[in-house]
Structures are given as C-alpha cells and as structure tokens.
Amino acid sequence: MKKILSLILVSFALNTFAASLYDFSLKKTNEDYNLKELKGKSVLIVNIATKCGYTGQLEGLEKVYAKYKDQGFVVLGIPSNDFGGQTPEENKEVKKFCKLKYGANFPITNKIVVKGDGKDPLYKYLIGLTDNKEIEWNFTKFLFDKTGKLVKRYRSSVTPESDDLIKDIKNTL
Numbered sequence: 001m002k003k004i005l006s007l008i009l010v011s012f013a014l015n016t017f018a019a020s021l022y023d024f025s026l027k028k029t030n031e032d033y034n035l036k037e038l039k040g041k042s043v044l045i046v047n048i049a050t051k052c053g054y055t056g057q058l059e060g061l062e063k064v065y066a067k068y069k070d071q072g073f074v075v076l077g078i079p080s081n082d083f084g085g086q087t088p089e090e091n092k093e094v095k096k097f098c099k100l101k102y103g104a105n106f107p108i109t110n111k112i113v114v115k116g117d118g119k120d121p122l123y124k125y126l127i128g129l130t131d132n133k134e135i136e137w138n139f140t141k142f143l144f145d146k147t148g149k150l151v152k153r154y155r156s157s158v159t160p161e162s163d164d165l166i167k168d169i170k171n172t173l
Contacts, residue, residue: 002058021148024122026050026078027110030089035122041072042146042172044160047128048077049086049138050097056077057139058102062158064169065106071173072146075106075160080114083138087111091104126153145172 012098021043026036049055058077081087087094091110099147100102112120115134119127123130126142130153141154143165151168158165169171 004096011102017035020039021144024125026120026122027113028107029110031093033107033109036077038076039148041074042068042169043074043076043144044169045078045142045144046101047080047082047138048098048108049080049083050089050094052139053084054156055086056140057160058098058104061103062104062106064160064166069106069127073169073173077104077106077108077116078109079108080135080138082113082115082135086117086138107114108146116127116155118161123150126150127137129153143172 014079022036022039025032025036027033044061046057046061048058048061061075061077065073077098078080079087089097094106094111098108112123114120114123127134127140129150137156139156141158141160143151143154145151154165
C-alpha cells in the first residue's frame with residue numbers, strides 16, 4: 001500500500017510540475033543545461049558510463065549524432081555512477097574521456113542519479129513515461145520526437161546503430 005501511494009504521489013508530482021521534457025534542466029560543467037534548448041529537435045537521452053561493457057556504444061552514439069545532427073537530432077549523454085561504480089571520474093574527466101577515447105561531441109551533462117530513492121527528477125519523469133520500471137543498467141535509451149513526445153525506451157543492449165533505433169530516429173526527423 002505504501003508503495004502504491006508513493007507511486008501515485010510521484011505520478012501526481014510529475015504531472016503537476018513537469019508537463020514535458022522541456023521542463024527540466026541539468027548541469028554541464030559549471031553551467032545549467034536547460035532542456036528547453038532541445039525544443040524542435042529529436043532527442044536520444046542515454047545514461048552513459050566510462051567503465052562498462054557497453055561503454056563502446058559512445059562511439060556509435062557519436063556516429064549517429066554526427067550523421068543526423070544537421071537534421072535536428074541530438075544525443076544527450078547523462079553519466080551515472082549507479083551501476084557498480086562504473087563512472088568513478090569527476091564530471092570534467094568523464095567528458096574528457098568520452099571525447100578523447102570515443103570522439104564524443106554530443107552534449108554530456110554532469111553525473112546524476114538515475115535509479116533508486118535519490119534519482120534525478122528527469123529520470124523520475126522518464127520512468128513515469130514508460131513502464132515505471134527502474135533503469136536496469138547503463139546505456140538505457142529514451143528517444144523523443146521533435147515535439148517532445150516519447151517514442152520509445154530501449155534496453156542497454158540495443159546499440160545506437162541498430163536497425164530498429166536508426167529507423168525510429170529517421171521517423172522523428
């Protein structure tokens with residue numbers, strides 16, 4: 001009963017205070033990154049990590065970003081250290097690692113919590129849009145169309161260059 005009441009309150013709070021993706025802001029180094037900047041763009045939000053079996057997906061994320069960014073597509077990388085401490089670096093080092101090792105030029109925010117009681121409001125919102133199930137691992141993906149409507153949630157094992165994800169990205173452009 002307590003859990004149901006908690007879910008109802010979270011759902012109410014999300015619907016009351018965050019009507020869309022664009023109502024959130026995160027930090028990028030020392031500046032705010034307001035998601036209102038993404039209005040009119042197709043957006044792939046991904047919780048990233050630097051020391052994960054899926055970290056190689058950073059290269060694929062950059063390739064997809066580079067290929068479609070001129071058509072209004074953005075990858076938003078959001079580091080998290082919630083899964084086995086697989087992102088132990090400080091924020092600046094995470095960004096440097098992603099850039100130097102994988103050529104990542106897409107926006108990368110500061111680390112946030114994406115699961116559990118302390119999860120960031122953005123991830124409460126994202127989870128609420130899908131099945132209300134916690135993020136299971138690094139590199140879970142959420143694709144939004146240019147109006148800010150969620151298209152689909154993808155498991156970590158779905159690579160950025162997979163046929164299904166690319167088809168869905170193209171449909172949002």
